[in-house]
Amino acid sequence: MGLRRSLDDYKRNKETAEVFPGEQRTQMGQFTGSTQRLIHVDPSGSIRDYSYPLSGLHGLSSSRFGVRFDQTIEWFDTLEGASQTLHEGTVETIHNFEKFDVVQRDFTNALTHATAFKLRGETPDSIELVGFVELTPEGQEGRIGQLVHDDELVEVYHNREHTYLGASTELEITPEVMEKFDEVLADEPKSFPRKGESESYEGSRLTGGVRFRTEFEDGRTTVITTLSDIEEQPRSASLKHVADQTQRYSDPSKLLTDAQQSGLTPDITDQLVQMDLHVLDLLSAPTGARIAGPDFDPHYQYSGGYGYTWFRDDGEISTFLLEADERLGLDIENRHRKSAEFYLQTQLDDGRWPHRVWPMNGRLAPGWANGHVEGSETQYQADQTASVLVFLAEYLATHHESLPKDTATDIETALELGVGGMDISLETDGLPTECENAWENMNGRFTHTAAKFMQAYSTIATAPLADTLQNHAATQARRIYDALETMWCPDEKIYGLRLVDGNLDVRIDSTTFSLIDAHLAYRDVGDISDERYSRLATHLETAFERLWTETDAIRGLTRFEEDTWRRRNQGNEKIWTVSTGWGAYAAEKAIRLFSTTSQQFDPTAWSDRLFTEIDLTGSLCLSSGYLPEQFFDSGTPDSATPLGWSHAIRLATYAARSTRNVEPAVERQSGKR
Incomplete structure (x- = not known):
């Protein structure tokens, strides 16, 4: 361009x-x-x-x-x-x-x-x-x-x-x-x-x-x-x-x-499933890696560009696709295999992944969060590594019997190396060290990073791996579970955004929706107290209420409180499809998480409400079927369009909603290797 x-x-x-x-x-x-x-x-x-x-x-x-x-x-x-x-x-x-x-x-x-x-x-x-x-x-x-x-x-x-x-x-x-x-x-x-x-x-x-x-x-x-x-x-x-x-x-x-x-999408009649798979095909390179979105700002005037593979975005997309495939039987195993191979190819010697790479070949792409490559932990987004490890562990668990022996061995090795990489970022108090956040615009010790670490450790602890690795991962997951107490604000009744110099930033951040998946994974590793369930329910309900925004044109969730990015002349935070979709997904997962508890909060209504806005006829979905990253209050779409992360969240949420109260078609393998 x-x-x-x-x-x-x-x-x-x-x-x-x-x-x-x-x-x-x-x-x-x-x-x-x-x-x-x-x-x-x-x-x-x-x-x-x-x-x-x-x-x-x-x-x-x-x-x-x-x-x-x-x-x-x-x-x-x-x-x-x-x-x-x-x-x-x-x-x-x-x-x-x-x-x-x-x-x-x-x-x-x-x-x-x-x-x-x-x-x-x-x-x-x-x-x-x-x-x-x-x-x-x-x-x-x-x-x-x-x-x-x-x-x-x-x-x-x-x-x-x-x-x-x-x-x-x-x-x-x-x-x-x-x-x-x-x-x-x-x-x-x-x-x-x-x-x-x-x-x-x-x-x-x-x-x-x-x-x-x-x-x-x-x-x-x-x-x-x-x-x-x-x-x-x-x-x-x-x-x-x-x-x-x-x-x-x-x-x-x-x-x-x-x-x-030439269509890469299987013969699927469901219009939403077809659209989301089509978009993810469009954004995919021959390697299987995906760009975040079409690169509309290659000169970095208002962003850092979008035509690259972020390991957070791509790892999350891969996990969402794996989950949707398990629930809907999409027959897209080839995509899972390519993603796994790409992650194996690009893993660094210390078990972690770089900020972003070129999808065509996996080489390091221009970025600003490669501190761990340069020798500094702060300018590094530790959650990216955790996102990839969650996918690799889930892929190994769900496809272990059908994977070639060499591939399974390579994934096991990558997971062991990846656990070592996360260990580098985990402090003695049980929380990840100071680093960059998922939105890439601030430093601190983030609730979201801790949640992704807990999910990754928990998923690895229950995957078909060696005893020593399973036990170590379970121990680390328990440490984070306990340390999350530090992120709770009793006055606001929420989990804060981050710790900065020991002080809790009590703004609501949609990335904290990751706490739901983290605790679903942790249930197979350790006990969750009634108090923790209560706090999660209160946090989720409060977060939805405080981030919810409604105008004459659109409805949905903003990214986090006091978000000033790309507002142009708008005086308040913009609605994001990622955050709205993430909220719908978290609400749907919360139905499972709270199903055996006595919580009064019913996330079903929020799942319905939020998903409606990203559905094909929703206020945040364009007539093309595409989900842009964000919107102005007037309804004008902005930034990367279509955004792969949003489409993958929508697909996984749709799959979960369509099979609510139904077990996935693919059985997850656990236990020892």
């Missing part, structure tokens, strides 16, 4: 109240993708690549399409009333004119993206497709070259990455020089394509901009883009591939057939 496009957006939106200018937003529109390429199709049909974290290739930085008839060009992004849906594996966008429509279907297969256009209705006698694309191989906006093969197929390149553009009908191509310095620095944004002819031949071959037009044949034409690494696929092979694909996808039936067959 180029700097030019970010600066252009900044100029267009710097005065907009609920927009962070310069971001490449994805709240509106839909995605199509493979494990190597992720393409956003905005409501006007313009497409853009968010593929780099998945494949290491950049592709399209911007584009626009339109039609030319009666000597006039009508760009689709200037029209009103377009509609967009998922249709048989494609993103279908319908552009409406007075007497005819243009139906656009987008589909991604491996590194190739097809955009097919079909005319429908009373079309003019002479009509052609027009388009513009900006290609930025290796993320470069300068030092790029352009080749035009046989006057109808474009190749744009920097070094290794080569991007190709072709069509099923004859293309008329005009290279387009992008903004010069004076245009970049001007107050007003610049629209492309420019009017008039291209610059000199020399200038036209040193740009990633391409203007084109092509006629419709039998009312149809298809535009193809393909990304390639020239060290893996030579030019001749790429040119042949583009020619083959343009010919193949000139036939709409073949495009729809390939689109339907």
Whole structure:
């Protein structure tokens, strides 16, 4: 995603109240993708690549399409009333004119993206497709070259990455020089394509901009883009591939057939399950690792970026998927296996995991919480390691009999090493040491970190592992259980957010919902007192009541009290889908936790209330089915969209609600190895 496009957006939106200018937003529109390429199709049909974290290739930085008839060009992004849906594996966008429509279907297969256009209705006698694309191989906006093969197929390149553009009908191509310095620095944004002819031949071959037009044949034409690494696929092979694909996808039936067959989601009819699995597929690399969300802020202007694999997000997603699979029988074991293999590959020598990595290869990605790599414990998010260990222990317990012996052994070794890593972070008082929190915006000794540690130790203590490891993990879990007394505030009747210099921060934080899962796991390790049950119930009910926010447009839970991040001009905390979903999940799990107690608090009503807001028809779910990370009070969605963590929470909560009072289909193995 180029700097030019970010600066252009900044100029267009710097005065907009609920927009962070310069971001490449994805709240509106839909995605199509493979494990190597992720393409956003905005409501006007313009497409853009968010593929780099998945494949290491950049592709399209911007584009626009339109039609030319009666000597006039009508760009689709200037029209009103377009509609967009998922249709048989494609993103279908319908552009409406007075007497005819243009139906656009987008589909991604491996590194190739097809955009097919079909005319429908009373079309003019002479009509052609027009388009513009900006290609930025290796993320470069300068030092790029352009080749035009046989006057109808474009190749744009920097070094290794080569991007190709072709069509099923004859293309008329005009290279387009992008903004010069004076245009970049001007107050007003610049629209492309420019009017008039291209610059000199020399200038036209040193740009990633391409203007084109092509006629419709039998009312149809298809535009193809393909990304390639020239060290893996030579030019001749790429040119042949583009020619083959343009010919193949000139036939709409073949495009729809390939689109339907390329879906990674099993044949599932439930719309919510299908949507959540589809989103997690879109965010997944060939390794099985997932980006947190499409990277809308690659220049780190308002965030630290989202196109990376966090081990907290990914570990939690993996556990949610495992749980949903156990309850709904989704037949997604291959995903669990890939996740486990990725975690084994990326575990550090001390048993822990780094802040975040590139999903394409597991290498260390830019981050700010690698203190344990640098030699400092404070700038480290210890809960991330615990999240991964919970998944590995649960995966071993639920699939132990079917795992290859070598894989099971590797997981056992990783768990033993991981326990040692958590031990490093556990202080003598039984609480994790000072570190960064799950929201990555403060330091302290957090209730959430302690809860994740207790859950991880407890899960390992009951997994099919060696006696010594089980006993040690159980002992550590009991130490944390006792130490959690320190986090209780009797005046507020809640578990505080954190300890700072020995003082309890008594703000409510939605991450403390993790106490429910932690105690469910701990029940198999030690006894839970009636007083602890009472405190958990009181805390959960109080947290729901204090974080609940309702406006004319939306309803849900905020992240934590006094949260100031990304508020723009809003004076109060924003609603987050992660927090709302987490609350629904915790309430559903609390039904199980409190089922044998005499607690007066009934979490069922809160489970229903919170899940309603993230359901497909809820106030926090977009018409696309996507869950953005957060919302302004006006109902304007903001930040990463779709957010994988939110979709995984929704899926696991739906699975738990659908099978309430029913035991999981997969039996968990426990006991000795």
